[in-house]
Amino acid sequence: MASCHISVQDLAVRYGSVLAVKGATFEVRQGEQLTLLGPSGCGKTTILRAIAGLEQPASGEIRIGEAVVYSSRQAINVRPEKRGLSMVFQSYAIWPHMTVFENVAYGLRVRGVRGRELERQVHDALALVQMDAFVGRGASQLSGGQQQRVALARAFVFSPSVLLFDEPLSNLDAKLRAEMRIELRELQRRIGITSVYVTHDLEEALAISDRIVVMRDGVIEQIGAPDDIYHRPRNAFVADFVGSANLIGGRVKLDRAEDGLIAVETSGGSLVFGQSYGRTVGTEAVLAVRTVHAELRRDRPDAPRNVWPVQIRRRIFQGDFTQYQVDWEDRPLVVRCIAGLPFEEGEQVYLHLDPCHCVLLEPS
């Protein structure tokens, strides 16, 4: 495992009387792309700004490499410009009174790079984001996507030890965002820089991250690799925020457990089998099953468990998939079907929940 590059310990940040971050602890490994993911107001940007030094925490400790840059106990608070980081802002923050060249050259000039060497490095950085043709342009003459690229070049040109991204793609339109997402990932791999990325966009987080930190209300809910977070959400919030999920609650029937699966009896009397993934099993349990992992069939599927007849109540066509609401045990379940013939509202079909997709949640 790569060594730890940034470590955040018990970080708390206060805005007036509101505690925006309530004791966050995590680390970022060398060369890793870590994403802070969560709904707006969850404190993710605050953590990023605290790492940058732009926000003063109330307590905790932040280390970058060997150096302690913030510690409430040791009364250390290194100024942002001395932390050796760099940042891409949500608003791009391209200086309107400078050309593209001047913008990118800024960090190098601060570091005393001059002359041919300056030109070469600026040119190389702009080439890497395919903006070398725009070097003499004024910043106001650039489109949103171009500004984004310049902001990126400006951020990495002086070889900072860490790159911070504050929702850098949120101001771009959907198509461009998808393209930039891939480019960003490519670039990050090529320069191999440690980066911390903030977004509220799930797809973005899944696509570009090595690991994801899911946050809510200033608290970290789960840390893990994208597929880990997606397939094995720890609690109801993560299950619902990272893709949509159905939650099924009931009493644990230890005597009915089979094949390493756990069995949960719902209030309606159905027995639902699921995976515990080694989590502690109590007497009550909630299983989460993703709406895309539930399966609808006209004919009874050939599966030993988790098959029930249900009725289609609502059908909502959504383009890439069709969303159905089905009546299951007098309660609605949501199922998303990617392909196949459409079912009619009112039609009787079979619902199959593959036990390996029914994930036991930790009690909240």
Added chain:
Amino acid sequence: MRSFGLGAGASAGQKITALALTVVCAVLVLYPIYYLIQAALNVGDPQARPPEQYGLANFVGVLQYTKILTNTVIVALVATVFALLFGFVMGWILSRTNVPGRATFEQLMALPYYVTPLMGALAWSLLGSPESGFVNQVWRTLGGEGYLININTAYGIAWVMAIFEGSVAFVMIGAVMKSMDPSLEEASQVLGGGRVRTMLRVTLPLVAPGVLGAAVFVFAEMLGSFSAALVLGLPNRFYVITTAMYQLVSQYPPKFPLAAAMGVSLFAVMFVIVYLYRRIVMAGTYETITGKAFRPRVMRVGGLRWSLLAVCLVYLFLAVALPVFTLAYASFQKLATAFPRAGNWTLANYTAAWSMEAVRSALANSLLLGLATATLGVGIMGLLAWIIYRSRLPGRAAIEYLVMFPQAVPRLVFAFGMMWAWLVFPIPIYGTLWLLLIAYLTVFLPLGVRTIAGVLLQIDKNLEECAQMCGAPWGYRLRTVTLPLLRPGVLAAWLLLFIASVRELGASILLMGPKAKVITPAIVESWFATSSELTAAMALLQTLVVGIAVAILLVSTRRLAQLGGE
């Protein structure tokens, strides 16, 4: 929890600069106030310094001047009502109706500010004094008895003050009307509320806090205003509190403690009012300011638009065209009367004014002071604005209060405190231009800081933070990012400070020495001591010189900007 809060995360340079500026501000602002209060509490020998006996007798003394106190309140109230009326009507017409030439009128609404109450008072005195006023001359020629208008009364003074403060009220109320999201009104109409109901139930409640805020602000300004009451009231021995203070200080023997007590009382009242104003403004903003961009809904008023156009024209005529024209006319007359005669035209007033050494040196002094105040001012006030609104230093809110403090103190009252304060100052600056420079820098602190802050707050904070993330230290950031982006604000502040300094009266009239005169008090002296024709020429000369200086500056900065851009 925060054991090391003091400015952690800020560079040493930033902390030292902030501390130094705070000390300078504190001295500039609080030192004179200390002496003002000390003088007000002096009940012993009025000449003894420091006072031998302290007491509140002077404040009791102030209360005995009931006539002056009622005069002050009447003038301020009437002026506020009229100023608000002008401001509200003009604000509504120019931001909410489709009156022709709206954009042009909006620009023109700045003109009354440049004409100034002093010029207005001089002009309206020529127009409306009961005997020789042009209007009354015409009235008698038409067969009228006595006089039609008398400007040398409480209402006359209030009228002149209101006309000029009207443009301030307009700016404040117009901004509220523009910042109102029209969908709030549309929602009412969609839900079946008629025009009248929408107006009463939605529009008015939404603009009410803004209008109330403007009312309080204007009233405070009116309480402390000086020049119109001086020019129009003194001939009739009609005093308001500021002119009474001036009288008490400049008469022989002067009654300093009583004047000081008047100043302290006035400033205490204004302080409360300004505090109220801040409360109102802060409570009211959330209702109308949404941060979303929208165009204010313009009401189609049909044929009425021509009547509204006439209203705008009449206001600008009364506030700008008529006063300027009257002064210009009088300045070219041997003896100004309402009816021009062939033999009465002359250039003598201008040649006289220009040839008087006193006028020339006063004008030169004023220009020099204007340049110095504006140049030093933008530096100090720009840094202050940055520290207050951009730094994360502890105590920046306190600095803001300190800087905005002079807002609540009439300039004349402040000058009184300075007179005492700098008289005992070890370096002899009393009676020199240096004292005036210090005075201007103090009384114009709120003006400069607010102007620069207005632009500073529009600059995305990320632009500066990004420079910081690129590793740039504070000074470097200010020079390469903040300052270039702040240029329009700095230029505007420079111009405002320059113009305000050159035309300053309230502080200058008390503080200027016999060998270091400045132009505006010289104009007032001339008004009382020499002819009104000569005074009119001096006033226009001053305006002309300011205009030329501003024009030169604007052209040269534009030239510089072009050179820099190539």
